[in-house]
Amino acid sequence: MFFQPIVAAIAALTLASPAVSTQTFLNTGTTSGWSSQNIENKGSIQQVTNVVYRNSSTALKFTQVYDSSWTGRFHSEKAETKVWKLGDQGFYGFAFRLQEDWQATPAQSYNIAQFIADFSDTNCDDWMPSSMVWVIGDQLATRVKQGSICNQGLKEWKGLKTVTPGEWHTIVIQANWQSDDSGFYKMWYDGEKVVNATGLPTMIDDDRAFDFHVGIYANAWHDQHGMKGTQGTREIWVDNVAFGTTFADADPTRVQG
Ligand SMILES: *[C@@H]1O[C@H](CO)[C@@H](O)[C@H](O)[C@H]1NC(C)=O
Ligand SMILES: *[C@@H]1O[C@H](CO)[C@@H](O)[C@H](O)[C@H]1NC(C)=O
Numbered sequence: 546m547f548f549q550p551i552v553a554a555i556a557a558l559t560l561a562s563p564a565v566s567t568q569t570f571l572n573t574g575t576t577s578g579w580s581s582q583n584i585e586n587k588g589s590i591q592q593v594t595n596v597v598y599r600n601s602s603t604a605l606k607f608t609q610v611y612d613s614s615w616t617g618r619f620h621s622e623k624a625e626t627k628v629w630k631l632g633d634q635g636f637y638g639f640a641f642r643l644q645e646d647w648q649a650t651p652a653q654s655y656n657i658a659q660f661i662a663d664f665s666d667t668n669c670d671d672w673m674p675s676s677m678v679w680v681i682g683d684q685l686a687t688r689v690k691q692g693s694i695c696n697q698g699l700k701e702w703k704g705l706k707t708v709t710p711g712e713w714h715t716i717v718i719q720a721n722w723q724s725d726d727s728g729f730y731k732m733w734y735d736g737e738k739v740v741n742a743t744g745l746p747t748m749i750d751d752d753r754a755f756d757f758h759v760g761i762y763a764n765a766w767h768d769q770h771g772m773k774g775t776q777g778t779r780e781i782w783v784d785n786v787a788f789g790t791t792f793a794d795a796d797p798t799r800v801q802g
């Protein structure tokens with residue numbers, strides 16, 4: 546008699562909580578603990594203690610410097626390899642801060658984070674980013690890649706929120722990486738859901754593993770063959786990078802350290 550409600554309660558609990566909490570990556574603003582890094586030309590990455598997110602004891606400071614004589618790209622990024630592949634699902638979070646006097650340039654974007662993999666074997670692309678998070682002007686943007694490596698489609702979300710320089714902000718992405726209409730892509734900014742896209746492809750039809758890169762990638766300086774505005778030194782701080790199977794695992798506000 547009395548066991549029936551218990552069985553029902555257990556059944557309801559099982560249905561309501563499909564994801565077991567597992568944190569798969571954590572970096573609380575240290576230069577160690579990453580798979581690799583990419584620092585080009587005059588860029589730099591420093592572990593600092595003077596500007597940190599909340600209670601963190603350290604943060605990472607990423608700098609890139611415009612140089613008109615440099616024909617390469619402008620990355621300063623930390624990387625974690627093989628974070629997800631087609632068919633996976635997960636949460637990916639970090640805290641970031643633009644320098645206090647960050648100059649908003651509406652015609653040029655600055656990437657903060659990207660998922661990327663090497664496709665040079667395909668003869669259609671080399672290192673191809675799928676989803677990215679960037680600022681353009683004072684606005685936050687993100688995207689997913691669709692289609693195939695030789696026929697890439699894009700879905701972008703721009704003008705999501707105003708990013709205040711000199712203040713810490715948080716990003717959490719939840720994605721179900723699918724190349725058909727069964728995918729979803731959700732993004733929270735400072736705890737508020739700003740993208741809620743369901744029933745769409747969120748990835749190209751390739752099952753190789755994608756890496757996660759975070760920091761600053763001043764892509765427009767290379768892609769547009771020059772710098773707009775007058776701020777040739779760009780700084781972004783990053784802290785509490787975390788991935789996992791639940792929101793809490795990846796939530797930068799919950800990470801201590
Ligand atoms: C910061 O640290 C204090 C003392 O350990 C703790 O009580 C508080 O919850 C922490 N706050 C955050 C946001 O982590
Ligand atoms: C997100 O999208 C789903 C599916 O369309 C919908 O059920 C849900 O209410 C949406 N949530 C928010 C916060 O907009």
